[in-house]
Amino acid sequence: MIRRNIPMTRRAFLQDSAVASLAGCSATALSTPASAPARSPGKRHYRIGVIGSTGRGDYGHGLDTAWFAFPNCEIVALADDDEKGRAEAQKRLGLKESFSDYREMLDEAKPDIACVCPRWMDQHHDMALAAAERGIHIYMEKPFVPTLEQADEVVAACDGNGVKFALALRTHYSPKLARVKQLIADGVIGQVLEYRCRGKEDHRGGAEDLWVLGIHVLDMIRFLAGHPSWCFAHMCQNGEPVSRKHVVEGDEGIGPLAGDVVYATWGMPDATVAYFGSRRKAMGDPSRYALQILGTEGIIEIREGTLPSVKYLDDPSWCPGRSGARWQDVSSAGIALPEPLSGPQYEARHALGIRDLLSSIENSRPPLCNVHESLAVTEMIISVFESHRQRKPVSLPLETRDHPFTMPFQV
Numbered sequence: 001m002i003r004r005n006i007p008m009t010r011r012a013f014l015q016d017s018a019v020a021s022l023a024g025c026s027a028t029a030l031s032t033p034a035s036a037p038a039r040s041p042g043k044r045h046y047r048i049g050v051i052g053s054t055g056r057g058d059y060g061h062g063l064d065t066a067w068f069a070f071p072n073c074e075i076v077a078l079a080d081d082d083e084k085g086r087a088e089a090q091k092r093l094g095l096k097e098s099f100s101d102y103r104e105m106l107d108e109a110k111p112d113i114a115c116v117c118p119r120w121m122d123q124h125h126d127m128a129l130a131a132a133e134r135g136i137h138i139y140m141e142k143p144f145v146p147t148l149e150q151a152d153e154v155v156a157a158c159d160g161n162g163v164k165f166a167l168a169l170r171t172h173y174s175p176k177l178a179r180v181k182q183l184i185a186d187g188v189i190g191q192v193l194e195y196r197c198r199g200k201e202d203h204r205g206g207a208e209d210l211w212v213l214g215i216h217v218l219d220m221i222r223f224l225a226g227h228p229s230w231c232f233a234h235m236c237q238n239g240e241p242v243s244r245k246h247v248v249e250g251d252e253g254i255g256p257l258a259g260d261v262v263y264a265t266w267g268m269p270d271a272t273v274a275y276f277g278s279r280r281k282a283m284g285d286p287s288r289y290a291l292q293i294l295g296t297e298g299i300i301e302i303r304e305g306t307l308p309s310v311k312y313l314d315d316p317s318w319c320p321g322r323s324g325a326r327w328q329d330v331s332s333a334g335i336a337l338p339e340p341l342s343g344p345q346y347e348a349r350h351a352l353g354i355r356d357l358l359s360s361i362e363n364s365r366p367p368l369c370n371v372h373e374s375l376a377v378t379e380m381i382i383s384v385f386e387s388h389r390q391r392k393p394v395s396l397p398l399e400t401r402d403h404p405f406t407m408p409f410q411v
Contacts, residue, residue, distance in 0.1 A: 054085020057118025122253030190297030
């Protein structure tokens with residue numbers, strides 16, 4: 001079978017297009033030379049207050065030490081409600097003193113930025129409000145907060161106090177995600193038909209996977225396609241449809257949780273659909289954890305990361321074994337081109353996110369993954385629970401701002 005090819009003129013255009021033309025990409029990420037250190041955009045000095053919670057999410061994915069890469073950022077204070085963990089963090093961060101109460105730390109140290117580190121999200125709302133009400137900017141570990149009511153309050157506090165908020169969804173800041181958006185716009189895979197993704201499907205598979213890892217791939221969908229207008233979902237626990245009897249307090253401060261299997265579909269603005277699925281202990285090796293964008297002419301797959309693996313398949317059948325097509329690597333420069341970006345800022349998990357936050361402060365613009373983006377991707381997650389609870393499709397934005405699993409189930 002002869003494999004269908006992209007017209008030569010279009011392929012030449014795609015491979016010659018400048019990286020800096022990418023829609024939605026951080027200018028600081030694209031303009032930095034490959035060998036440059038991970039410095040912030042300007043010369044302003046920033047005082048950083050670190051908030052951790054040992055035993056309840058700790059310091060996330062290294063948020064506390066991420067600031068060491070920024071010479072004009074100084075960690076001036078630390079708060080941790082666990083005495084032993086606080087002492088260890090104080091030593092690690094080279095601080096002379098620390099606080100058991102983060103509110104006291106914010107009042108006394110008066111940082112410019114509060115780094116909310118815990119990986120668990122049960123304290124995120126209170127920590128974010130404490131910072132926002134004091135006019136302190138925020139860099140926060142994901143997930144955001146467990147309910148839309150809490151999310152609305154954080155959004156109002158940040159907007160009302162002129163606070164810049166950035167969520168640590170690292171792929172959102174990646175120039176590769178922006179490149180994927182440009183390739184889709186240029187028609188490389190033809191007309192988009194669907195967005196398909198799965199979680200890691202390990203012991204957290206199902207609803208926990210949706211919260212902890214699904215947030216990354218759902219955020220990618222929103223970056224590429226916008227916010228959905230509806231959700232239709234179904235969840236199971238031990239082979240039964242999830243009901244009130246299955247709801248428990250989730251691990252890692254997630255809140256009400258149920259479901260070891262999740263099937264969810266969203267209606268997207270471009271009249272396509274997006275799909276997420278996860279089944280506990282069904283993970284593959286290699287993992288299926290990724291987003292695939294399937295079009296009439298081929299597929300693009302993107303994984304999570306600062307410079308994540310991106311693959312392109314020039315195959316309308318979506319079946320390499322049938323068409324003879326082969327997957328090709330995609331760099332931030334384009335299809336089958338060497339990756340021009342390198343250096344610590346593209347290796348460290350939080351460097352691009354922190355740089356973007358600092359740039360947003362200095363240039364009076366919203367961060368790329370700002371508080372409104374954080375609310376929106378959280379709403380995608382919670383719409384799954386609400387659709388299953390009501391046993392029907394639900395419209396977004398959701399009317400109900402409480403957690404769906406705290407309300408009666410439709411039977």
